[in-house]
Amino acid sequence: MQHIIEMVGVSKIYPGGCAALKDINVKIGKGEFVFLVGPTGAGKSTFLKLLFREELPTRGQIFINGKNITRLKPKEVPYLRRRLGVVFQDFRLLPQKTVYENVAFAMEVIEASPREIRRRVPKVIEMVGLSHKMNSRPHELSGGEQQRAALARALVNNPDVIIADEPTGNLDPDTSWEIMKLLDEINKKGTTLIVATHAKELVDAMKKRVLQLEDGRLVRDEERGVYCCET
Amino acid sequence: MKLRTIRYFFREAFVNLFRNGWMSLASIGAVASALIIFGSFLMISINFDYIAKNVESQVEITAYVEDSVDKLKINQIEYNIKSIDGVKEVVFVSKEQALEEFKKQVGEELLEGIENPLPNSFRVKVETPQEVAGVAERIQKIDGIEEVKYGKGVVEKLFKITYWMRLVGLAVMAIFAAISVFIISNTIKITVFSRRREISIMKYIGATDWFVRWPFLIEGMLLGFTGSLIAIALLATGYSYLYDMVKMNVPMISLLPIEEFYDYSLGLLLMGTVLGAFGSGFSIRKFLRV
Numbered sequence: 001m002q003h004i005i006e007m008v009g010v011s012k013i014y015p016g017g018c019a020a021l022k023d024i025n026v027k028i029g030k031g032e033f034v035f036l037v038g039p040t041g042a043g044k045s046t047f048l049k050l051l052f053r054e055e056l057p058t059r060g061q062i063f064i065n066g067k068n069i070t071r072l073k074p075k076e077v078p079y080l081r082r083r084l085g086v087v088f089q090d091f092r093l094l095p096q097k098t099v100y101e102n103v104a105f106a107m108e109v110i111e112a113s114p115r116e117i118r119r120r121v122p123k124v125i126e127m128v129g130l131s132h133k134m135n136s137r138p139h140e141l142s143g144g145e146q147q148r149a150a151l152a153r154a155l156v157n158n159p160d161v162i163i164a165d166e167p168t169g170n171l172d173p174d175t176s177w178e179i180m181k182l183l184d185e186i187n188k189k190g191t192t193l194i195v196a197t198h199a200k201e202l203v204d205a206m207k208k209r210v211l212q213l214e215d216g217r218l219v220r221d222e223e224r225g226v227y228c229c230e231t
Numbered sequence: 232m233k234l235r236t237i238r239y240f241f242r243e244a245f246v247n248l249f250r251n252g253w254m255s256l257a258s259i260g261a262v263a264s265a266l267i268i269f270g271s272f273l274m275i276s277i278n279f280d281y282i283a284k285n286v287e288s289q290v291e292i293t294a295y296v297e298d299s300v301d302k303l304k305i306n307q308i309e310y311n312i313k314s315i316d317g318v319k320e321v322v323f324v325s326k327e328q329a330l331e332e333f334k335k336q337v338g339e340e341l342l343e344g345i346e347n348p349l350p351n352s353f354r355v356k357v358e359t360p361q362e363v364a365g366v367a368e369r370i371q372k373i374d375g376i377e378e379v380k381y382g383k384g385v386v387e388k389l390f391k392i393t394y395w396m397r398l399v400g401l402a403v404m405a406i407f408a409a410i411s412v413f414i415i416s417n418t419i420k421i422t423v424f425s426r427r428r429e430i431s432i433m434k435y436i437g438a439t440d441w442f443v444r445w446p447f448l449i450e451g452m453l454l455g456f457t458g459s460l461i462a463i464a465l466l467a468t469g470y471s472y473l474y475d476m477v478k479m480n481v482p483m484i485s486l487l488p489i490e491e492f493y494d495y496s497l498g499l500l501l502m503g504t505v506l507g508a509f510g511s512g513f514s515i516r517k518f519l520r521v
């Protein structure tokens with residue numbers, strides 16, 4: 001299997017001295033669905049931030065599609081990010097734009113043609129089940145709906161990888177389950193998924209690969225794993 | 232860059248201009264006031280310069296010719312003066328002409344029957360007023376010249392004054408240019424700061440720095456442009472008023488004509504626009520580093 005993401009001896013020490021990740025070695029194949037679990041402060045968000053260059057590793061190399069992203073020039077970073085769809089825990093939708101505009105914006109940013117935008121955006125919004133709220137602004141949406149809008153935006157440019165940080169963070173169990181099913185569908189269409197989460201039941205039920213971080217170390221890497229084995 | 236992207240930049244700039252209406256007004260106000268202050272000092276300094284040039288151009292040398300010198304020698308002397316470096320214009324004033332002028336000044340009757348006591352002379356103008364002393368000295372050395380006058384001391388003092396006027400004018404202008412840049416970049420920083428989240432989101436979904444930057448640059452330029460238009464309108468009104476006032480009340484001073492102000496206003500417009508672009512480019516820099 002070809003590896004889309006590879007971390008080699010990656011450590012991250014924040015400027016304050018906090019060692020968030022310690023010597024991480026991991027390979028993720030194309031089309032995999034990976035859960036990233038671990039207690040709060042274990043380094044999950046840091047792990048994800050390293051992938052889309054919000055942070056740079058202190059030591060080690062990170063390869064995406066075989067390209068070493070720790071060596072990218074600032075000018076090249078936007079083109080890395082275009083191949084990754086990120087769903088942020090706080091959604092990061094533009095408050096003044098409607099759902100449609102928010103999703104379309106991700107395409108405008110990469111200078112897609114208006115025709116393509118008009119064709120693709122409604123399709124993606126329908127896919128996440130938000131067609132009826134297409135013209136609402138983020139503050140008029142529930143948490144779950146905002147999550148879907150953020151997901152639609154991450155999806156719209158057909159990224160190779162979707163990175164989601166606690167996509168079910170503040171959602172009730174039913175909505176969380178729907179979001180997970182959605183992610184699974186997306187994964188089945190060939191997109192690689194990396195999902196950081198605390199949702200034990202969901203992880204246990206989905207039977208996907210689980211990476212467990214604890215205090216910055218990768219302590220478990222299990223195919224068809226569960227949230228936690230000890231407790 | 233695609234045409235629709237450029238359209239997007241302008242649309243975005245205009246939308247943001249109106250969306251942050253109050254902030255935009257504040258920025259325009261800041262640009263306008265900075266440029267009014269700057270423009271006022273510019274006009275003051277330009278007028279200093281203009282007046283100084285006027286006064287300087289009136290400086291001339293009078294060279295008196297010895298009485299014993301004949302017509303032929305006088306032509307020789309004129310040629311000699313003309314060939315001195317820096318001499319612009321030489322006018323011969325004969326004894327008779329001098330007497331005529333003198334009569335006009337003091338009255339015909341007073342001088343009736345008196346033998347003409349005035350000498351032949353040359354009035355010499357120089358290219359640059361600062362050369363007056365040097366030229367005078369060289370004229371003095373010419374054979375047949377009795378005396379040279381050019382307001383020694385007074386001229387030097389005048390040059391010292393105009394020199395300092397220019398220097399102070401330049402310094403004040405530089406200071407106010409710096410203050411203008413500061414105000415503009417700070418006002419736009421407020422606009423940019425209020426939208427830092429938007430900027431970081433754009434960066435995270437793969438926008439290039441220039442894609443983020445352009446709308447802000449255009450917004451800044453529009454702010455600067457509008458602000459300087461207002462400043463120019465007010466300055467022009469104020470200046471033409473001042474011009475008329477001075478013309479009526481202090482006729483011996485002539486200010487720079489109002490038409491020439493319009494040449495400078497084009498410069499102000501350009502400056503306001505460029506300052507706006509610089510201000511926004513400057514304030515957005517930090518927020519692009521995500």
Ligand SMILES: Nc1ncnc2c1ncn2[C@@H]1O[C@H](COP(=O)(O)OP(=O)(O)OP(=O)(O)O)[C@@H](O)[C@H]1O
Pocket residue numbers: 014015016018019020038039040041042043044045046047
């Ligand atoms: N920008 C930062 N500067 C300094 N320290 C940081 C920074 N971001 C995170 N940390 C520290 O790094 C460690 C790992 O943080 P991280 O956000 O990766 O944890 P997490 O696993 O995502 O936790 P949670 O489940 O609560 O989201 C924590 O101890 C945190 O305090």
Ligand SMILES: [Mg+2]
Pocket residue numbers: 044045046165
């Ligand atoms: Mg986190």
